[in-house]
Amino acid sequence: MAAPGAADDGVLRGQAALDGLVALLDLERIEENIFRGVSPDDSPVRVFGGQVAGQALVAAGRTVPPERRVHSLHAYFIRGGDPSVPIVYEVDRIRDGRSFTTRRVVAVQHGKAIFALSASFQVDEPGIGHADPMPEVPAPESLPTQAERITPELRERFGAWADRPRPIDVRYVSEPPWLSRETGPRDAHNQVWMRADGTLDGDHMLHVCVLAYASDMTLLDAVLARHGVYWGTDKVIGASLDHAMWFHRPFRADEWILYDCLSPSASGGRGLATGRFFTRDGQLVATVVQEGLVRLLD
Structure with a gap:
């Protein structure tokens, strides 16, 4: 019998999965500026990069007045995280200025830094405004779910990855890389609709941290798409090296957001990917840039 909240395929989705993510981001305060987070029991060998980024941003945000919103973060993944032990942030x-607040967070395991993040927060201010338009894409409801995309054959191929809880509902606009790889290279764009699969409360920092968590999903797929290869199906290994985000406008992470990703360059065993988040009504709300380790093995 499937677990409570699990779909017919046994994968935990919906509000139950989202509540698990919210609990994951709810760090324990162990000192004035020191917090502790844990990893899910079903974590892979290394801690998911989006988890560390989201938890580090939570730690930073808990030292900042709520009227100051995060507008940017810059981070480096230093070592692979160990999911079997807590992470100390x-x-x-x-600095606490009149308009801006700056925080630096170091995530530590086994006495060593595994991740470092700098984040800047700002009071709301009026100013000039413009933004790129959203690409024309099909509505998310018209696209297959991941459960519909992942056949029994693919579940067997991907193993434990296919069975992990899905707190983020992801709908591919472009053909998923695990399918399109069979037809060879395509253009650099990788587009998905995504949303937190349930309801979040109104805390703006929670929505930002959930989006930071989700931003590490599918981003480097844009690099691999140029070469018709994919994680777990070809001889390719990779890891996030650095991660930067800019938050432009308010949004809700539990409403549909288009993640439009592309890869302008890859060289030296590294691939660069950029992503833009658009709300359903076309507002550009965040921009992401990440460089990842991408090694094709003989």
């Missing part, structure tokens, strides 16, 4: 209160 140490926050350095770099």
Whole structure:
């Protein structure tokens, strides 16, 4: 029998899965500027990069007045995280200015830094405004779910990855890379609709941290799409190296957001990917840039 909240395929989705993600981001405060987070029991060998980014941003945000919203973060993945032990987040209160607040966070395991993040927060201010338009894409409801995309054969191929809880509902606009790889290379764009698969409360930092978590999903797929290969199906290994996000406008992470990703360059065993988040009504709400390790093995 499937677990409560699980779909017919046994994968946990919907509000139950989302509540698990919210709990994951709810760090324990162990000192004034020190927090502790854990990983899910079903984690892979390394901690998911989006988890560390989201938890680090939570730690930073808990030292900042709520009226100051995060507008940017810049981070480096230093070492692979160990999901079997807690992660300690140490926050350095770099500066509290009249308009901006700056925080630096270091995530530590086994006495060593595994991740470092700098984040800047700002009071709301009026100013000039413009934004690129959203690409024309099909509505998310018209697209297959991941459960519909992942056949029994693919579940067997991907193993434990296919059975992990899905707190984020992802609908591919472009053909999923695990399918399109069979027809060879395509253009650099990788487009998905995504949303938190349930309802989140109104805390704006929670929505931002959930989007930071989700931003590490599918981004490097744009790199692999140029070469017709994919994780787990070809001899390719990879890892996130750095990650930067800019938050332009308010949004809700539990409403549909288009993640439009492309890869302008790959060289030296590294691939660069950029992503733009658009709300359903066409508002550009965030921009992401990431470089990842991408090695094709003989």
